[in-house]
Amino acid sequence: MLRKPFMFLLALTLVVMPAAALAEDGLPDFVTLIATEDVMSHVRALSVAIGARPMGSEAEMKAAEYIAAAFIDWGYEVEIQAFETTPPAHGEEAKEPVTSHNVIATKAGDEGIVVVGAHMDSVTAATGAGDNATGVATVLAAAEALAGVATTHTLVFITFGAEEGGSPSGASYYVESLGEGVEDVIAMINIDSVGVGDALNAYAGALVTWPGEDAPEDAAPEIEGGPVWVRDLALDLAAEMGLPFGTTPDTTWGGFTGDWSDHYAFVEADVPIVYFEAWLWEGEGIENPWWGAETEDGDVMHTEGDIYTNVKPAQVEMTAELVAATAAAIATGMAPVE
Ligand SMILES: [Zn+2]
8 A cells, every 4th residue: 555756667677687696695586586477467367357356255255266276386385264354334334244365375384484465355446456466466476486495484475355444354363363373473574555656665564553533634643663674674685686665754654654454463463574565655746744645646546547557567576576585585594583
């Protein structure tokens, strides 16, 4: 779900060289390894071939099957975790509970766990191409790129069900299912909506308390910032790889993010996170500095404009490259864990 300017995208053609530094560290050169078609084929499969994927629907299950088959192909051990959830009422009569699913792919290592996740469900408007076939595509591309990389820690890739207002969400259900084992999660990387918004961002997690209903719309929430090392690692890697990632402005979120996606269940369980999103926080058309806007013309997510042809392939590809590099740096033990 989130924003920043076009200028950064112009830097794209310069990208190739700096990634060599990662190769010298013994990690693959993900910028070369991950190609546009790797990620966009998944966006097409989910948003064009399957279409809208509301929680508990046959389409959400089809997405789960497509994702599970891909993970299995690359040699991961796969579990499909079913759970009951209640969809949001959206002002109508309360909805009946439905069965949704998380797809969990594991490459076993030591007791430390690195989780890389994105939600696969969508609202019914349009086809959930940006929100969040793009995030799932980055998870899949990173999983493929990391399948043959020797990692120290256990690497877990998850595509969650029921993010769009499900009670519980797939992410909450997964965290709950870990019990005290959640203490073994070293870091969580969440990817939600990276292909439509105008600028790529990486944020750290924070506990957020929103102002009461009577407060002005742009009133500041209370932000209790969590660990920042996963975000800073990602931003350092982005700089090294020549990828144009920013974060939230000092005048509002200050590098942190709110409670509107799957990372929040992990933040509440004290897990350090980074959240990747494409969103604008400053500039033309930004009326509420705490919400920002997806593009200069406003939000596309949850509208009929959220379709495949509105996804910017380069943004999805670059996010996949950075997700793979960040997960690899942590899971191999190369990055210092705080
Ligand atoms: Zn989303």
